[in-house]
Amino acid sequence: xxxxxxxxxxxxxxxxxGCTGGPQQTSSTPEVEDRPVPGTEPTEAAGxxxxxxxxxxxTLADAGGVEGSPLAAIGADGEELTRVIYFDFDSSEVxxxxxxxxxxxxxxxxxxxxxxxxxxxxxxERGSREYNVALGEQRxxxxxxxLRLLGVADQQVRTVSYGEELPAAIGHEEESWSRNRRVExxxxxx
Amino acid sequence: xxxxxxxxxxxxxxxxxxxxxxSVLVLSVEWPGLKRTAPEVADSVQATVVDEERVQxxxxxxxERETAKxxxxxxxxxxxxxxxxxEERRRQEAEAARLAEEERREExxxARRVEERRRKExxxARLAEEERYKExxxARRVEERRRKExxxARLAEERRRKExxxARAEEERRRAEAEAAAxxxxxxRRKExxxTRRRSELEMARRKAEEERRxxxxxxxxxRQEEERARRKLMAQERERLEQEQxxxxxxxxxxxxxxxxxxxxxxxxxxxxVPPGLxxxxxxxxxxxxxxxxxxxxxxxxxxxxxxxxxxxxxxxSPLPRPRQRAVFEREIVFLxxxxx
Amino acid sequence: MRRLQRCLILLVALFAGxxxxxxxxxRIEITRGLESATPIAVARFGWSGPGPASPESVSxxxxxxxxxxxxxxxxxxxxxxxxRKEEVRWSDWRRLRVGSLVIGSIGQAVGAGAREYQxxxxxxxxxxxxxxxxKRYPRVLPDQLRWVAHLISDEIYYALTGxxxxxxxxxxxxxxxxxxxxEVAYTLNVADSDGGSPVVLRTSPYPIMxxxxxxxxxxxxxxxxxxxxxxxxxxxxxxxxxxxxxGFPGINGAPAFSPDGRRLALTLSREGSxxxxxxxLESGELRRLTSxxxxxxxxxxxxxxxxxxxxxxxxxxxPQLFRIPASGAGAPxxxxxxxxxxxxxAFSPDGxxxxFVHDESNGDYRIAVMEIGNESIEVITNGRLDESPxxxxxxxxxxxxxxxxxRSALAAVSxxxxxxxxxxxxxxxxxxxxxxxxLSRR
Numbered sequence: 001x002x003x004x005x006x007x008x009x010x011x012x013x014x015x016x017x018g019c020t021g022g023p024q025q026t027s028s029t030p031e032v033e034d035r036p037v038p039g040t041e042p043t044e045a046a047g048x049x050x051x052x053x054x055x056x057x058x059t060l061a062d063a064g065g066v067e068g069s070p071l072a073a074i075g076a077d078g079e080e081l082t083r084v085i086y087f088d089f090d091s092s093e094v095x096x097x098x099x100x101x102x103x104x105x106x107x108x109x110x111x112x113x114x115x116x117x118x119x120x121x122x123x124x125e126r127g128s129r130e131y132n133v134a135l136g137e138q139r140x141x142x143x144x145x146x147l148r149l150l151g152v153a154d155q156q157v158r159t160v161s162y163g164e165e166l167p168a169a170i171g172h173e174e175e176s177w178s179r180n181r182r183v184e185x186x187x188x189x190x
Numbered sequence: 191x192x193x194x195x196x197x198x199x200x201x202x203x204x205x206x207x208x209x210x211x212x213s214v215l216v217l218s219v220e221w222p223g224l225k226r227t228a229p230e231v232a233d234s235v236q237a238t239v240v241d242e243e244r245v246q247x248x249x250x251x252x253x254e255r256e257t258a259k260x261x262x263x264x265x266x267x268x269x270x271x272x273x274x275x276x277e278e279r280r281r282q283e284a285e286a287a288r289l290a291e292e293e294r295r296e297e298x299x300x301a302r303r304v305e306e307r308r309r310k311e312x313x314x315a316r317l318a319e320e321e322r323y324k325e326x327x328x329a330r331r332v333e334e335r336r337r338k339e340x341x342x343a344r345l346a347e348e349r350r351r352k353e354x355x356x357a358r359a360e361e362e363r364r365r366a367e368a369e370a371a372a373x374x375x376x377x378x379r380r381k382e383x384x385x386t387r388r389r390s391e392l393e394m395a396r397r398k399a400e401e402e403r404r405x406x407x408x409x410x411x412x413x414r415q416e417e418e419r420a421r422r423k424l425m426a427q428e429r430e431r432l433e434q435e436q437x438x439x440x441x442x443x444x445x446x447x448x449x450x451x452x453x454x455x456x457x458x459x460x461x462x463x464x465v466p467p468g469l470x471x472x473x474x475x476x477x478x479x480x481x482x483x484x485x486x487x488x489x490x491x492x493x494x495x496x497x498x499x500x501x502x503x504x505x506x507x508x509s510p511l512p513r514p515r516q517r518a519v520f521e522r523e524i525v526f527l528x529x530x531x532x
Numbered sequence: 533m534r535r536l537q538r539c540l541i542l543l544v545a546l547f548a549g550x551x552x553x554x555x556x557x558x559r560i561e562i563t564r565g566l567e568s569a570t571p572i573a574v575a576r577f578g579w580s581g582p583g584p585a586s587p588e589s590v591s592x593x594x595x596x597x598x599x600x601x602x603x604x605x606x607x608x609x610x611x612x613x614x615x616r617k618e619e620v621r622w623s624d625w626r627r628l629r630v631g632s633l634v635i636g637s638i639g640q641a642v643g644a645g646a647r648e649y650q651x652x653x654x655x656x657x658x659x660x661x662x663x664x665x666x667k668r669y670p671r672v673l674p675d676q677l678r679w680v681a682h683l684i685s686d687e688i689y690y691a692l693t694g695x696x697x698x699x700x701x702x703x704x705x706x707x708x709x710x711x712x713x714x715e716v717a718y719t720l721n722v723a724d725s726d727g728g729s730p731v732v733l734r735t736s737p738y739p740i741m742x743x744x745x746x747x748x749x750x751x752x753x754x755x756x757x758x759x760x761x762x763x764x765x766x767x768x769x770x771x772x773x774x775x776x777x778x779g780f781p782g783i784n785g786a787p788a789f790s791p792d793g794r795r796l797a798l799t800l801s802r803e804g805s806x807x808x809x810x811x812x813l814e815s816g817e818l819r820r821l822t823s824x825x826x827x828x829x830x831x832x833x834x835x836x837x838x839x840x841x842x843x844x845x846x847x848x849x850x851p852q853l854f855r856i857p858a859s860g861a862g863a864p865x866x867x868x869x870x871x872x873x874x875x876x877x878a879f880s881p882d883g884x885x886x887x888f889v890h891d892e893s894n895g896d897y898r899i900a901v902m903e904i905g906n907e908s909i910e911v912i913t914n915g916r917l918d919e920s921p922x923x924x925x926x927x928x929x930x931x932x933x934x935x936x937x938x939r940s941a942l943a944a945v946s947x948x949x950x951x952x953x954x955x956x957x958x959x960x961x962x963x964x965x966x967x968x969x970x971l972s973r974r
Binding site for chain 1: 739741742757760761762781782783785786799801806827829830843849850851873875876889891895897916917919920935938963964
């Protein structure tokens with residue numbers, strides 16, 4: 001899983017770097033003919049050769065394992081900012097320890113008005129899948145509201161919740177679950 | 191009302207009389223005062239200035255004239271005084287007479303008023319007396335009426351009493367007659383009963399003799415019958431004993447037979463899963479003498495295809511059914527009720 | 533002898549527990565029996581005729597179907613494999629106490645190309661020798677053989693239980709597979725009810741969620757995350773035609789076709805928090821059914837289309853199930869009061885029951901069944917992470933996703949929870965099952 005994400009992240013990077021043309025938005029086309037199962041070769045995906053779904057925001061990767069993600073948020077000290085914060089069980093409250101992280105991202109976004117962040121909300125695997133999507137959204141929305149309060153422009157922030165669909169850790173115990181209840185900051189140029 | 195007036199009338203009259211007397215007294219006391227306040231009348235003096243001599247002469251003349259005059263005047267004054275005194279005396283006498291007259295008149299008036307009051311009191315008394323008389327008259331009339339009514343009632347009572355007396359006498363008479371008649375009838379009945387009794391005594395004696403003869407015959411019969419019954423009972427007991435013995439053997443065999451069939455069918459019954467609880471099914475099974483199941487007919491379905499089918503197959507799978515130890519307990523037809531207790 | 537008869541009847545009544553009519557027959561009550569799946573034998577369908585043998589073992593598929601229902605126990609070792617009635621040795625089967633026997637054969641279709649088959653089968657009562665069912669399918673293409681096997685299973689099931697089977701139905705599900713290099717692909721699949729003949733409908737590097745069948749079985753609605761944002765999509769199975777239903781900012785999730793197929797219930801959070809909406813599929817018009825700052829999601833239609841049951845945390849804290857009229861008129865009514873977590877409901881086909889994900893507050897998420905109008909619930913699975921329950925169209929089984937040995941898999945459980953079986957689908961990470969509506973044919 002972790003490995004898969006890394007590759008996806010890499011693929012996304014390749015896409016971001018290599019794709020000078022407009023974004024491909026086949027998935028939003030109202031009616032298209034079904035196609036055979038697309039190739040699973042990462043190079044194919046990176047090449048954008050007909051693989052659907054790679055949009056402008058580009059990454060599904062979690063911050064920890066990916067070097068050189070498309071856009072790194074750099075803090076005032078020149079260090080790359082932590083791009084994931086974790087939540088307690090059944091909670092969408094930003095942990096007091098993580099407020100500094102959110103504040104640093106807010107400062108970065110205020111400094112770089114041309115940068116957009118997608119807040120990806122996630123939940124652990126327990127319970128029903130769609131309800132977990134709702135929980136993930138509550139977490140992403142909580143961070144979004146903090147950023148706005150800290151002066152970030154509305155247009156710079158977008159949220160998406162993947163619920164339990166994209167776990168960062170694949171175990172079935174609290175250790176993994178605590179790593180999956182999270183919000184990730186995914187950066188892109190507007 | 192009249193009574194009240196009768197009390198107030200004399201009292202008001204007395205007050206009036208006393209008030210009048212008091213005013214007379216007040217008037218008589220005031221009179222001297224009024225007289226003292228009448229004003230005194232003095233003589234006036236006239237003087238004229240003349241020359242000395244003449245004056246002196248004149249004065250002398252005058253004085254002489256005056257002296258004479260004064261004398262004369264004094265004499266006149268004396269006469270006047272005496273006259274006045276005389277006048278005064280007369281006036282006082284007249285006054286005294288007048289006062290006396292006044293007093294007399296007043297006394298007369300008082301007497302008149304007293305007389306008047308007395309007259310009025312008498313009148314009041316007369317009226318009261320008249321009233322009393324009227325009341326008494328009324329009471330008298332009421333009493334008279336009551337008396338007459340009482341008299342009437344008394345007369346009516348007297349009449350009733352007499353009537354009752356008459357009725358009582360009549361009743362007495364009738365009773366006496368009835369008693370006499372009853373007495374007569376009793377006597378007659380007694381005589382007849384006596385006759386009957388004598389007749390029945392004869393009859394009873396006759397019957398008694400007859401009964402004694404019959405009883406002797408019946409006793410003989412009874413003894414015969416008792417002997418017969420005892421004999422029969424003995425026979426029945428013997429038969430019963432034999433039957434019970436046989437039935438016990440039969441029951442035991444039947445119990446075993448049923449138990450064997452039950453366990454064989456139950457062993458072969460696969461109760462289906464996935465069916466609702468509480469299902470029951472009755473089947474009619476026909477077997478041959480070897481226990482081979484010839485026919486299975488569902489007589490009361492559970493309503494569930496799988497359950498009914500499991501029941502039918504349980505019976506068929508158990509074929510041949512166990513055979514009984516005693517031929518007698520075998521039944522060709524068996525009704526199975528499948529009623530799982532889970 | 534009359535006296536004897538009386539004694540007998542008395543005794544029998546004693547045994548039977550109930551006095552019966554005084555006819556000559558014995559009356560015996562049977563109160564015990566081994567509760568078990570009904571034994572049945574499915575003989576190998578022999579190849580009758582020239583040419584190569586059948587590419588599918590139809591009889592194996594039938595036996596597996598019957599076993600999966602939990603109501604039949606197909607015999608493993610068969611004493612004989614007769615092809616025709618005359619070949620059946622009845623006594624063999626009776627001795628084995630197997631009351632039902634299926635025999636059949638596959639051959640070349642008469643007067644058709646070499647690639648067409650004919651399939652025939654018969655179902656017998658082994659005790660009476662009576663035929664209970666039987667049919668011949670004269671022209672069957674090779675890729676239709678499995679389906680014909682399911683049709684035969686349905687016919688056998690109906691003959692022996694009086695109820696319709698759900699073997700010739702399909703299931704949709706999502707799989708997550710890793711490529712050689714570890715890259716992940718999400719796939720939307722449709723397969724026969726036994727997991728056979730899987731067909732890939734859609735593959736994406738982004739997650740796919742919540743497939744939902746249209747009542748005619750022709751369309752699937754599902755949630756796509758292509759491009760990094762959620763959309764509700766509809767795809768026609770026969771043609772592969774795909775169209776976007778919604779793509780609002782925020783959540784686009786939990787699609788559910790109405791029983792008449794004209795509307796789609798779904799979840800949108802475009803107004804700030806997730807709420808239930810109903811979309812008219814012809815006009816695209818959206819009507820919002822719930823509001824408020826709480827989470828409202830996972831709508832499920834009652835079979836009569838009058839009400840929707842959904843998941844909500846409006847009662848505070850963790851989610852419970854609520855019911856609301858589909859017209860939207862009326863306040864949501866809370867349905868579950870037991871346990872700390874009740875979510876993702878699905879109606880039984882007769883509308884009398886709900887199946888849903890339940891946590892008694894001990895951290896185990898299991899499948900539970902509740903009769904509508906009765907607050908007591910019955911937990912019917914024993915996993916730790918069971919989810920996404922879906923009723924078979926005949927209401928006898930519930931398919932759900934479970935986690936076994938660290939992998940998610942599909943399992944079926946009988947509605948009383950007494951019979952459970954894993955569904956063999958080879959992919960890793962199988963989840964989000966959706967059982968198709970009634971008895972659609974390919």
